[in-house]
Amino acid sequence: MKHLGKIAATAAIALGALAGTANAQQSTLxxxxxxxxxxxxxxxxxxGFSAPDSQGVWKGLDVDMCxxxxxxVFGDANKVRYTGLTxxxxxxxxxxxxxxxxxxxxxxTLARDTSLGLDFVxxxxxxxxxxxxxxxxxxxxxxxxxxxxxxxxPGTTTELNLADxxxxxxxxxxxxxxxxxxxxxxxxxxxxxxxYTTDASGLxxxxxxQGANANQHIILPEIISKEPLGPAVRHGDNKWADIVRxxxxxxxxxxxxxxxxxxxxxxxxxPNPGVQRLVGKTGDMGKMLGxxxxxxxxxxxxxxxxxxxxxxxxxxxxxxxxxxxxxxxxGIMYAPPVR
Amino acid sequence: MASIPRSRPxxxxxxxxxxxxxxxxxxxxxxxxxxxxxxxxxxxxxxxANMEARKIASGFGFLNREAGFAISEHSIDYSPADxxxxxxxxxxxxxxxxAILGIVLATILxxxxxxxxxxxxxxxxxxxxxxxxxxxxxxxxxxxVFWYYAVILENLPSAREAHNPLPGVFVSSRGIMVPVPxxxxxxxxxxxxxxxxxxxTVLLSRWAKARQAATGQQFPMLxxxxxxxxxxxxxxxxxxxxxxxxxxxxxxxxxxQGGGTLTPExxxxxxxxxxxxxxxxAEIVRSGILAVSHGQTEASSALGxxxxxxxxxxxxxQALRVIIPPMISQYLNITKNSSLAVLIGYPDLVxxxxxxxxxxxxxxxxxxxxxxVYLTVSLSIAAFGNWYNKRIxxxxx
Numbered sequence: 001m002k003h004l005g006k007i008a009a010t011a012a013i014a015l016g017a018l019a020g021t022a023n024a025q026q027s028t029l030x031x032x033x034x035x036x037x038x039x040x041x042x043x044x045x046x047x048g049f050s051a052p053d054s055q056g057v058w059k060g061l062d063v064d065m066c067x068x069x070x071x072x073v074f075g076d077a078n079k080v081r082y083t084g085l086t087x088x089x090x091x092x093x094x095x096x097x098x099x100x101x102x103x104x105x106x107x108x109t110l111a112r113d114t115s116l117g118l119d120f121v122x123x124x125x126x127x128x129x130x131x132x133x134x135x136x137x138x139x140x141x142x143x144x145x146x147x148x149x150x151x152x153x154p155g156t157t158t159e160l161n162l163a164d165x166x167x168x169x170x171x172x173x174x175x176x177x178x179x180x181x182x183x184x185x186x187x188x189x190x191x192x193x194x195x196y197t198t199d200a201s202g203l204x205x206x207x208x209x210q211g212a213n214a215n216q217h218i219i220l221p222e223i224i225s226k227e228p229l230g231p232a233v234r235h236g237d238n239k240w241a242d243i244v245r246x247x248x249x250x251x252x253x254x255x256x257x258x259x260x261x262x263x264x265x266x267x268x269x270x271p272n273p274g275v276q277r278l279v280g281k282t283g284d285m286g287k288m289l290g291x292x293x294x295x296x297x298x299x300x301x302x303x304x305x306x307x308x309x310x311x312x313x314x315x316x317x318x319x320x321x322x323x324x325x326x327x328x329x330x331g332i333m334y335a336p337p338v339r
Numbered sequence: 340m341a342s343i344p345r346s347r348p349x350x351x352x353x354x355x356x357x358x359x360x361x362x363x364x365x366x367x368x369x370x371x372x373x374x375x376x377x378x379x380x381x382x383x384x385x386x387x388a389n390m391e392a393r394k395i396a397s398g399f400g401f402l403n404r405e406a407g408f409a410i411s412e413h414s415i416d417y418s419p420a421d422x423x424x425x426x427x428x429x430x431x432x433x434x435x436x437x438a439i440l441g442i443v444l445a446t447i448l449x450x451x452x453x454x455x456x457x458x459x460x461x462x463x464x465x466x467x468x469x470x471x472x473x474x475x476x477x478x479x480x481x482x483x484v485f486w487y488y489a490v491i492l493e494n495l496p497s498a499r500e501a502h503n504p505l506p507g508v509f510v511s512s513r514g515i516m517v518p519v520p521x522x523x524x525x526x527x528x529x530x531x532x533x534x535x536x537x538x539x540t541v542l543l544s545r546w547a548k549a550r551q552a553a554t555g556q557q558f559p560m561l562x563x564x565x566x567x568x569x570x571x572x573x574x575x576x577x578x579x580x581x582x583x584x585x586x587x588x589x590x591x592x593x594x595x596q597g598g599g600t601l602t603p604e605x606x607x608x609x610x611x612x613x614x615x616x617x618x619x620x621a622e623i624v625r626s627g628i629l630a631v632s633h634g635q636t637e638a639s640s641a642l643g644x645x646x647x648x649x650x651x652x653x654x655x656x657q658a659l660r661v662i663i664p665p666m667i668s669q670y671l672n673i674t675k676n677s678s679l680a681v682l683i684g685y686p687d688l689v690x691x692x693x694x695x696x697x698x699x700x701x702x703x704x705x706x707x708x709x710x711x712v713y714l715t716v717s718l719s720i721a722a723f724g725n726w727y728n729k730r731i732x733x734x735x736x
Contacts, residue, residue: 087697088693088694088697091697091700092702095393095395111699111700112700115395115396115699115700116395116396116700117390117393117394117395117700137593145593146592147591147592147593147594147596148592148593148594149513149593149594154408154690154693154694154697155693155694155697155698159408159409159694159698160407160408160698162409163407163408163409163419164407164419166409167419167420173409174409174411174594175408175409175410175411176411176604176684177411177684177686177690177694178682178683178684179681179682179693183484183488183682184684186488186492187488187492187684190488190492190493190512191492191495191496191497191498191512192492192512192513192603194593194594234393235393235394236392236393236394
């Protein structure tokens with residue numbers, strides 16, 4: 001009887017909890033503050049964007065996005081927990097509240113922004129889809145891929161662009177569709193496919209992961225799509241969306257103003273009013289977001305500006321800044337003013 | 340017989356009391372059904388409310404939209420310009436193909452191994468035992484990944500260096516390519532002739548049985564059946580001008596064109612499902628055979644039945660009674676386990692429905708479709724199995 005009582009009580013609590021989480025539309029910021037960390041949905045392992053290093057510490061451009069939000073909310077960039085998500089799991093994980101931010105090299109498209117119940121808030125990497133082939137295949141252009149077998153991950157814009165591209169060019173192909181990144185790459189390396197397609201950044205990441213064998217693979221020059229990758233949050237929580245959006249904007253603006261994690265302490269008394277706002281001395285920017293006024297200082301101090309994050313994470317996999325350079329330096333990375 | 344205590348008063352029949360077993364049964368059943376209904380209602384309404392609140396699209400309207408993704412294996416015409424609905428149909432057919440082939444092959448392989456385990460030859464029975472214990476104790480997902488990556492992809496050469504064991508047969512990491520008969524209307528007629536042969540065999544065997552019951556005369560059924568089922572298509576082939584043209588696979592560009600292809604994904608899935616399930620089938624067959632006591636064999640030979648007739652008329656009907664019910668479960672398992680195809684890139688229903696629900700974002704509908712299809716297929720198999728089981732069950736008078 002004692003046991004029965006216990007079981008009944010557990011069931012009642014579980015049901016109650018279910019009802020609680022299911023019905024409550026409480027704000028993400030409050031929920032994050034209450035649990036004490038940001039739950040961040042990232043790629044299961046894509047060097048440069050989100051992958052655990054040899055010590056098991058997550059590193060990457062997308063990871064820095066989440067660290068920035070944690071720095072803004074808690075003043076501590078380490079208050080993040082990561083959930084590795086496959087392409088197919090990612091949207092459901094965000095919709096259901098399993099993660100607070102989806103920063104998983106996800107392409108911003110109209111259909112996703114409207115019908116999936118989520119909102120894209122920024123573009124932290126401008127990408128495009130490409131093809132990688134083995135050097136021995138002697139292919140110089142994607143236009144020569146008629147009849148090829150192509151490895152691709154399901155549930156991605158990549159899969160759709162691939163079909164579109166071959167249709168538009170009146171070419172045939174055979175897809176081999178495997179969900180997990182590691183396994184689709186393994187199939188390509190084993191020769192199951194002639195070509196592997198994904199975003200150019202992903203190709204560079206996979207290629208660099210081959211170490212000494214990297215130059216046995218070449219990335220074809222054609223970029224067949226626009227892939228603006230960026231963080232997304234649940235639809236309808238504008239306050240949380242603002243925090244994530246402006247966390248990213250602060251990182252870009254800091255680069256424009258020449259603020260880095262290294263020099264921000266010495267610039268605290270810089271007379272430039274823009275710098276004064278960014279270090280949190282004037283303007284009450286944090287208050288407007290519902291945060292402390294030193295939120296932007298914490299982001300820059302602990303995570304660094306966008307350029308630092310890029311150089312730390314993406315440069316090593318062999319991707320130059322390209323279009324992701326600041327607008328003032330010939331790229332298209334442009335942040336609305338923090339004021 | 341336990342005596343009823345005389346002191347117990349007769350229960351008043353009008354008064355409803357929980358100590359009345361009938362009332363109690365009804366009350367508890369109503370409570371349980373009500374509880375389940377409440378839970379279902381709660382889950383459904385909660386899901387709808389949450390989807391509404393989170394602005395997640397719902398409904399099945401997406402089925403008519405253009406799918407936009409390609410599928411590697413399709414038994415009906417399919418291109419990315421077709422609808423999600425057609426893509427899902429392709430998935431269902433792929434699932435059915437692998438399930439049906441898997442069921443047939445697993446039954447054959449399992450029966451051989453099951454009999455092998457009972458063999459008097461020590462080596463054969465030990466090999467069969469080891470096979471069964473290894474196969475059924477390793478997770479299927481692991482076996483599929485092993486077959487696909489470790490056996491097929493790692494060991495086979497690229498398309499340009501394909502093995503060529505027989506003229507026209509190529510083995511590479513792109514699959515096994517074989518020459519197939521070139522398209523010819525005669526093959527359609529042969530199929531029809533074969534169907535006519537099967538129907539004729541069934542009718543003939545009924546007639547033969549009735550005649551044997553009436554007159555005692557036997558009819559050479561086996562030879563007649565072979566003549567009907569194999570002979571008629573052969574005649575049709577000859578009548579059609581005996582076409583022998585073959586469609587040869589040929590390396591053109593990146594891949595082999597023409598001929599028939601057994602892809603690595605399909606092969607790995609089929610091999611994995613068959614070898615795994617055969618281990619269970621083998622144990623079922625063994626238990627069925629052991630369940631028939633040796634006395635039955637002795638009795639039927641005492642009656643003068645030949646060995647073949649003993650097996651067919653005495654042993655098998657009794658063994659099947661033990662075998663069929665667990666066998667149905669294995670058939671259901673094969674069908675459901677085929678959904679592990681998603682691990683190795685075979686485009687089965689789950690794989691395609693997953694892609695669909697990911698592209699459209701309509702997870703609930705996608706999962707609903709998967710569940711409906713599996714439920715329909717599984718219930719059909721179960722219904723057929725139960726019908727067959729009833730037919731062969733012991734009729735007690």
